[in-house]
Each structure stands twice: as C-alpha cells, then as structure tokens.
Amino acid sequence: MSTAGLRTRDAILERAVDLASAEGLEGLTIGRLAAEMEMSKSGLFRHFGAKEELQLATVDAAARRFVEGVVAPALEREPGRPRLDALCELYLDHLESQVFAGGCFWGATAHEFDDRPGAVRDAIRDAVAAWLALLTEESRNAGAPDPEQFAFELQALAQGANLRYRLFGEEKAFVLARTAIARRLAAAGSGDRA
Amino acid sequence: MSTAGLRTRDAILERAVDLASAEGLEGLTIGRLAAEMEMSKSGLFRHFGAKEELQLATVDAAARRFVEGVVAPALEREPGRPRLDALCELYLDHLESQVFAGGCFWGATAHEFDDRPGAVRDAIRDAVAAWLALLTEESRNAGAPDPEQFAFELQALAQGANLRYRLFGEEKAFVLARTAIARRLAAAGSGDRA
Numbered sequence: 001m002s003t004a005g006l007r008t009r010d011a012i013l014e015r016a017v018d019l020a021s022a023e024g025l026e027g028l029t030i031g032r033l034a035a036e037m038e039m040s041k042s043g044l045f046r047h048f049g050a051k052e053e054l055q056l057a058t059v060d061a062a063a064r065r066f067v068e069g070v071v072a073p074a075l076e077r078e079p080g081r082p083r084l085d086a087l088c089e090l091y092l093d094h095l096e097s098q099v100f101a102g103g104c105f106w107g108a109t110a111h112e113f114d115d116r117p118g119a120v121r122d123a124i125r126d127a128v129a130a131w132l133a134l135l136t137e138e139s140r141n142a143g144a145p146d147p148e149q150f151a152f153e154l155q156a157l158a159q160g161a162n163l164r165y166r167l168f169g170e171e172k173a174f175v176l177a178r179t180a181i182a183r184r185l186a187a188a189g190s191g192d193r194a
Numbered sequence: 195m196s197t198a199g200l201r202t203r204d205a206i207l208e209r210a211v212d213l214a215s216a217e218g219l220e221g222l223t224i225g226r227l228a229a230e231m232e233m234s235k236s237g238l239f240r241h242f243g244a245k246e247e248l249q250l251a252t253v254d255a256a257a258r259r260f261v262e263g264v265v266a267p268a269l270e271r272e273p274g275r276p277r278l279d280a281l282c283e284l285y286l287d288h289l290e291s292q293v294f295a296g297g298c299f300w301g302a303t304a305h306e307f308d309d310r311p312g313a314v315r316d317a318i319r320d321a322v323a324a325w326l327a328l329l330t331e332e333s334r335n336a337g338a339p340d341p342e343q344f345a346f347e348l349q350a351l352a353q354g355a356n357l358r359y360r361l362f363g364e365e366k367a368f369v370l371a372r373t374a375i376a377r378r379l380a381a382a383g384s385g386d387r388a
Binding site: 022023024026027102103107108110111112114115116124125128129148149152153155156157159160161163164166167168173176177179180 | 216217218220221296297301302304305306308309310318319322323342343346347349350351353354355357358360361362367370371373374
C-alpha cells in the first residue's frame with residue numbers, strides 16, 4: 001500500500017477507535033464509518049474487506065494508542081515503585097482526559113464482547129490480559145505483598161472511575177479513584193524491589 | 195391486561211433481561227425476542243409497542259430482579275454493619291451466581307448507554323444512582339469514615355470481578371473482590387452506627 005494509503009488507513013482507524021469507544025464495535029459498520037469519514041463504502045472496503053477485519057484493526061489501533069499514552073512512557077521510569085506510580089498516574093490521566101472520545105475503549109468493548117466468542121473477543125482479551133500482567137509484574141517489582149490482588153484492585157478502581165464519569169459526568173469519580181489508589185500504593189511498602 | 199397476559203409479559207421480560215445482559219439493549223429487537231420466545235412479532239408488539247418501550251420495561255424488570263435478590267434481603271438485617279455486610283455479600287453472590295445470564299445487567303448496559311442520551315440511559319442511570327446512594331447510606335450507618343469513598347470502592351471492586359469473570363472465565367475474580375472488600379470492611383470500624 002502507498003504511503004498515502006497507509007495514512008488514510010491510520011486516519012480511518014483513529015476515527016473507528018473513537019466511534020467504538022462510544023457506540024461499541026458491533027455498531028462499527030463499513031457504512032457508518034464511511035459516512036463519518038465522508039468516503040465511499042467501496043473506498044473503505046479497499047482498506048478493510050469485512051466487518052471483522054475492521055473490528056480487529058480497530059482493536060489493534062486502540063492498543064497502539066494505549067501503549068503510546070500509558071505503557072511506553074511508564075516503561076521509561078525505573079522499575080519498581082517509580083514505574084508503578086507512573087503506570088497508575090498515566091492510566092488515570094489517560095481515562096480522565098478522555099483520550100478515547102467515548103470513554104475507555106477497553107471497558108466498553110470488553111463488556112460488549114464478553115459473551116461473543118470469536119477473534120474479536122480474543123483480541124480484546126489478549127490486550128486486557130497483557131495490561132493486567134504488566135500491572136501485576138510492576139506491583140511485584142514495587143514490593144506489593146500480593147501483586148495479583150494489587151493489580152486487580154488498581155484496574156477495578158480506575159475502571160470504576162471511568163464508568164462513573166461516563167454515566168454520571170461526575171468529575172469527582174477520578175478523585176475517588178486517585179484517593180483509593182494512593183492508599184493502596186502507600187500500603188504497598190517502601191518501593192524496594194522484591 | 196388479563197392475568198395470563200401479565201404472566202406472558204413477565205416471561206418475555208425475564209428473557210429480555212437475560213438477552214440484554216449478554217448482548218446489550220440495542221440488540222434487543224422485537225424480532226430477536228419473538229424468535230427467542232417462539233412468539234409472533236405481532237404478539238410481542240401487543241405487549242410492547244416500540245423498541246424503546248421494550249428497553250424501558252426490560253430495565254424495570256432487571257431492577258426488580260436486583261431488588262428481590264440483593265436489596266430486599268439486606269434490608270431485613272439491622273441497619274449499620276450487619277446490613278452493609280449483607281449488601282456486600284448478597285451483591286457478590288448475585289454477580290457470582292450469574293443471576294443475569296450474561297453477567298451483570300447494569301455493568302453491560304451502563305457501558306452500552308453511557309453515550310446514548312435518552313430515556314433508556316436515564317433509567318439505567320437512576321437505577322445505578324439508587325444503588326450507590328443505598329451503599330453510601332449504609333456505609334455511613336456502619337461507621338465508615340468516608341461513606342462515599344467506601345461505596346465507590348465496593349462498587350468498583352465488585353464490578354471489576356464481574357468483568358474479569360465474564361471476559362476471562364476466572365473463578366478467582368470473586369476471590370480477589372471478596373478479599374479486597376473484606377479488608378475495606380475490616381478497616382471501616384467497629385460497626386457502631388455513626
């Protein structure tokens with residue numbers, strides 16, 4: 001594909017990620033996206049042959065956006081407590097700043113696809129599993145006594161804030177999550193690597 | 195409507211709640227539900243004139259199922275710590291036993307409708323708000339120092355277990371949530387009413 005073609009493809013996928021975070025991946029039809037992009041349906045078909053192909057490419061684009069915004073900058077910090085702190089801060093910032101126009105892409109699509117077996121569900125599951133594994137590993141490096149428990153709580157509290165903000169528009173949702181997570185981090189120990 | 199008609203309506207709504215918990219409320223068309231119930235579409239139209247009417251009746255039926263399974267039995271306990279303990283236990287039991295065939299109806303539909311303004315979103319929001327208000331009030335009665343914070347954490351942890359179980363099929367999701375919530379409850383004080 002030409003460079004221009006790749007740029008167009010990226011632009012389509014950026015819009016697709018935002019649409020899916022708001023309306024779900026099932027509503028993401030070629031027709032809907034063509035209308036949004038003011039492109040012809042046949043033009044979109046050239047980029048994505050079928051709906052599932054578009055959905056999978058959208059999950060992939062959302063994962064890249066998440067890695068660029070949260071994972072990569074945190075990995076620049078020292079392992080252990082500095083990196084865990086950075087992961088939590090960047091994750092909450094990412095959710096609060098509504099990097100995904102419709103709220104967290106993963107919260108929305110995981111709920112949508114948890115009962116729809118197939119390649120799309122597997123791709124969402126793999127991405128969420130990779131994030132939980134990273135949180136668990138960095139919780140362990142930061143000296144949390146029960147890293148898996150710790151990672152579960154961090155993830156649940158951040159997602160709780162995301163849903164509360166999306167459903168009620170309450171800014172304080174993120175204050176509640178930050179307060180809860182700060183207490184967990186404070187209790188997690190000195191930050192020495194285990 | 196006749197007694198038989200009301201019974202049929204209840205049976206349709208029970209199925210609708212289960213379908214919506216798995217596939218969402220937007221996919222809950224009269225045609226889909228008629229096929230599930232082996233009824234004619236015109237028969238279903240007699241009960242629910244339009245899709246939004248069916249969606250609102252389904253939200254209402256889900257709320258009744260939640261009140262019967264969680265709220266009403268907890269309200270039989272003494273106010274304060276016994277009632278808060280019962281609310282947490284019954285809520286986790288309710289999620290873990292998959293009373294809603296597709297996982298928590300509220301987790302699924304709140305994510306689905308948070309970006310769809312209208313009567314259905316408002317009905318979901320009112321139901322979730324009532325639950326959070328009850329959790330906050332009983333946290334206060336149980337002597338939690340910051341009842342709103344406490345209620346936020348209980349809700350987020352329970353919903354985190356629901357999603358983790360639905361997405362990964364991990365039974366331990368509820369062990370993680372119970373462990374986290376038991377620690378919060380233990381820290382909440384003696385159980386004296388504030």
